[in-house]
Amino acid sequence: MKILSLGLDNSLLDKTSALAVRVVEYGELVERYTVIVPSRKNEQVELSEKVKIYGSGGGDKLTQFFKIYNLAKRLLRDRSYDVITAQDQYYLALIGLRLAKKFKVGLEIQVHGFERFSGLRKLIAQYILPRADAVRCVSQRLQKQLVGRFGVEEERLTVVPIFTNLKNSILETKERINDGKFIFLTVGRLVAVKNIGLQIAAMAEVAKKYPATELWIIGDGSELNNLKQQILNLRLERSIVMLGRKDNLDEYYSKADAFLLTSSSEGWGLAVIEAASFRLPIIMTDVGCAGEIIQDGQSGLVIPVGGKQKLVEAMLKIIEDQDLRKRLGEHAKMAVSRLPSKTEILDLYKASWQKALAEKLNK
Numbered sequence: 001m002k003i004l005s006l007g008l009d010n011s012l013l014d015k016t017s018a019l020a021v022r023v024v025e026y027g028e029l030v031e032r033y034t035v036i037v038p039s040r041k042n043e044q045v046e047l048s049e050k051v052k053i054y055g056s057g058g059g060d061k062l063t064q065f066f067k068i069y070n071l072a073k074r075l076l077r078d079r080s081y082d083v084i085t086a087q088d089q090y091y092l093a094l095i096g097l098r099l100a101k102k103f104k105v106g107l108e109i110q111v112h113g114f115e116r117f118s119g120l121r122k123l124i125a126q127y128i129l130p131r132a133d134a135v136r137c138v139s140q141r142l143q144k145q146l147v148g149r150f151g152v153e154e155e156r157l158t159v160v161p162i163f164t165n166l167k168n169s170i171l172e173t174k175e176r177i178n179d180g181k182f183i184f185l186t187v188g189r190l191v192a193v194k195n196i197g198l199q200i201a202a203m204a205e206v207a208k209k210y211p212a213t214e215l216w217i218i219g220d221g222s223e224l225n226n227l228k229q230q231i232l233n234l235r236l237e238r239s240i241v242m243l244g245r246k247d248n249l250d251e252y253y254s255k256a257d258a259f260l261l262t263s264s265s266e267g268w269g270l271a272v273i274e275a276a277s278f279r280l281p282i283i284m285t286d287v288g289c290a291g292e293i294i295q296d297g298q299s300g301l302v303i304p305v306g307g308k309q310k311l312v313e314a315m316l317k318i319i320e321d322q323d324l325r326k327r328l329g330e331h332a333k334m335a336v337s338r339l340p341s342k343t344e345i346l347d348l349y350k351a352s353w354q355k356a357l358a359e360k361l362n363k
Contacts, residue, residue, distance in 0.1 A: 218243045278333075279329035
């Protein structure tokens with residue numbers, strides 16, 4: 001089986017990146033695995049005998065879109081492929097659908113969430129998803145949405161959680177000593193959909209009752225300056241620590257007392273899985289892996305999207321109840337330890353590609 005992947009992440013062009021290492025493993029599942037990613041430079045990188053990465057070239061997104069299309073068309077014409085897999089349900093999926101029909105190959109669409117789901121993007125997704133030969137999504141929540149909202153046939157769907165290397169899973173629970181402070185941690189892109197501002201607003205109330213409480217924010221993004229201004233406006237400079245982007249998070253997960261995720265939308269929630277592997281009690285909005293991995297009252301506290309007062313209540317409960325913290329952390333760790341292994345996840349990837357190919361052959 002030969003796979004042509006239309007990707008979003010041009011870190012693949014760096015042979016040393018974590019994603020490049022993963023993609024080499026995908027290539028071992030098939031005869032050939034080729035990826036096209038958007039990039040300013042027109043370049044090629046060979047990751048292994050089976051895996052080759054192409055950078056589209058193009059100075060802006062529109063130019064890159066057309067270059068991805070033309071490059072994919074040339075590859076399909078010059079070298080045979082069995083399946084096109086598109087890493088989103090929008091513009092890459094549009095290219096994939098067009099070329100899958102033209103060259104009579106299978107089409108798999110990957111769904112990691114529905115961020116910025118409006119306007120033209122919404123129309124494209126509604127048109128393409130029911131027409132894909134296979135759809136791979138990261139959670140049961142997304143699976144239900146795809147069936148109920150988009151009319152995707154259930155037999156075409158494969159649920160594959162994002163693999164997380166739980167390298168700290170063997171660590172025993174240890175006391176977290178932070179000089180009398182209680183530390184909430186959040187990790188993620190500082191963009192509107194992550195709604196970090198909700199955490200800052202909640203801290204304004206929590207810090208009044210427990211002044212030694214801190215919120216550590218790890219990440220970078222377009223909302224950085226707005227969040228800094230919110231902190232200043234609420235006079236929370238002593239309570240909130242902006243740490244920027246960090247490559248190694250182990251130290252911060254180890255020092256924190258609890259983890260927060262307050263996204264308005266989330267496909268899965270990788271940081272939640274990582275935090276749970278450190279036995280951190282989780283407070284998260286009802287998105288992504290909530291209800292599937294983090295169950296309210298059992299392996300975490302799940303609050304409504306945008307629910308500031310519920311967030312405040314949950315944070316106070318976590319601070320005040322040591323037994324609850326320990327129980328939620330232990331159960332969160334148990335939940336993530338049951339996630340599929342790397343081998344099982346790779347097998348599911350291959351099964352989804354085979355499903356796409358079989359659907360195309362049956363037409």
